[in-house]
Amino acid sequence: MPPPTPHLLIDAEIAERNHQRLLDYLREHGLCLRAHTKTHKIKKLGELQAGPMSVGLTVAKVGEADVMATVCDDLLLAYPIVDNARAERVAALANQVNIRVAVDSKLAIQTLSDAAGARAVPPEIGILVDMDVGYGRTGVQTPADSLELAQFVDATQHVRLDGLFIYPGHVRGTLDEQTTTLTVVDAKVQQATGLWLEHGLEPAIVSSGSTPSAYHSHLVRAVTEIRPGTYIYNDMNTVRGGYCTIGDCAARLVCTVVSNAVPGQVVIDAGSKTLTMDPSIDGPNAGFGAIVEYPEARIARLSEEHGQVDITNCPNAPQLGERVHVIPNHICPCSNLQNEVWWLDRTVNDEPQRIPVDARGALV
């Protein structure tokens, strides 16, 4: 019997093709990969991403680091650690693998240093200084501020200055649009790395991120490694952004039509606890994902366990009890709602195999 619905089906061939395509780009431009594993949270995919062209893996949470440390010995925690609870776990893990943390405050640096120093054998925790390049989420605001933090790291025990961290999350759109924005990013990064070198500090790593900008990473000349996450699965937001096609979406939620009692509508067994309320980059009219078999259908409204699908524009209506494949707007939070995925590798087996989402629910 096929797995019950809703379940997340991963097409291994598509995921591997997405990964190979990125590796080809990286080879062409002499860049390294430090894939963000928060998209899938699966060790098996972490192993793939820790292969050729990789310098390690990226995680958002210490719980994710604990999991990925079993498949990779060089991890970047792309998250500011300012509290003792997290810092102690990071320090413990740093006794086992190489851990680097992206930070934007002296408090974070001091907290990590103290936690490392409190270990029986104090580890050295690598630090990347997070500089805001326009997204406005985290990161010190100026190259001079980045230098100040770099110097503070340099003067602090048990932490090691590894380089600079940027997140160009605001960089989207066509090559022309991205080039305009990335030129500004490039200038700011050049200024920062120049300042560091002037003061005898080497930004050995310049780490950048994001799937939408992944294929333009070389436009920021100092970048040494990139941290895309979504690229491995893709979703409707990467499709609608023009970065891939529906055929490049490796992760699909298999759902059942559970009601057709309301005219012009069917209900699927995936609501906000499966698809999430993450919006479409095309706005609310685009709905909460796309049904592969019914491109004219619109997932118009979600309750927690119901997806109300407007089928008024569909030439053929989905039938009660029918299974459909849904590509969500944003795959990352959907993965995090699944205890397991069903891994379909047709080169090995026609039936999907259940594998756990190892780091699901790692909140800390």
Place this chain on the structure above:
Amino acid sequence: MPPPTPHLLIDAEIAERNHQRLLDYLREHGLCLRAHTKTHKIKKLGELQAGPMSVGLTVAKVGEADVMATVCDDLLLAYPIVDNARAERVAALANQVNIRVAVDSKLAIQTLSDAAGARAVPPEIGILVDMDVGYGRTGVQTPADSLELAQFVDATQHVRLDGLFIYPGHVRGTLDEQTTTLTVVDAKVQQATGLWLEHGLEPAIVSSGSTPSAYHSHLVRAVTEIRPGTYIYNDMNTVRGGYCTIGDCAARLVCTVVSNAVPGQVVIDAGSKTLTMDPSIDGPNAGFGAIVEYPEARIARLSEEHGQVDITNCPNAPQLGERVHVIPNHICPCSNLQNEVWWLDRTVNDEPQRIPVDARGALV
């Protein structure tokens, strides 16, 4: 050491007070409770809700039913079951406890009947006929359609006609606004139950739901039991809807301020994988929840693990490393993202105790 952040803190006294307030209303109007456990998914709270005035518990998923069957022997699956995988699990559970299912199709009735019939000792599965009273999600459209399904149940083996199911999810607002809408609902329900009685079928149960309309349930005269879920915790959407106050919110996410590098903003360690992107009923400007200690702050933008808080209107800025309490827009999907909650019952202990979210992630 207090639990690491983000974590969900439950104030037991507030939850119990919310529950008692509802029981007082039910006593006054001679109604019964069948609380929806999807909000909390916790056995301990299911036990409380299965106490006085209760005729059983409501669940959305079979996995939730499996969990709640350990604390209650009368469960309503408020979800259409049309596939064999779910129906077989329902039938197995119906050998142990009294299971009722709300359905809106002959396929659902037949599928459940077949699954029950296939058991060594075929159980009887209770059926509530789901009639749409205006929300437009599931449910047969007319009283005549409800009669047709009721007659089909009556003529089918291994299923038992228990009554009528409605979900007045569209009923919101003030008493006046609700009275207007509920008068229409009442008329439709009277028509349906009248038709059933004319044809010798008794709607012994008329089950209604929703937290916003809970205290006006008696305005639909035939209703015998109600299924509110959110009332036990409350959230910013029940506060903003005018159904309770901030002081009635029993569930709060404890978060840490992890960055203040961007002027006019702090970042908390709760993003869409903690708070969810569920919108505020007051629109996007209301943000993604409220910070109890900083009422002027606005949780303006969420990434997966970052909550960007606009503090430009705050007289005092939250400090880096500080812990704050966040009430989310919609608590139900937030509970579902937590493996455990921290249960604070000051009458017993000043420290919160960890209890598992037993049915978290029950997708099927």
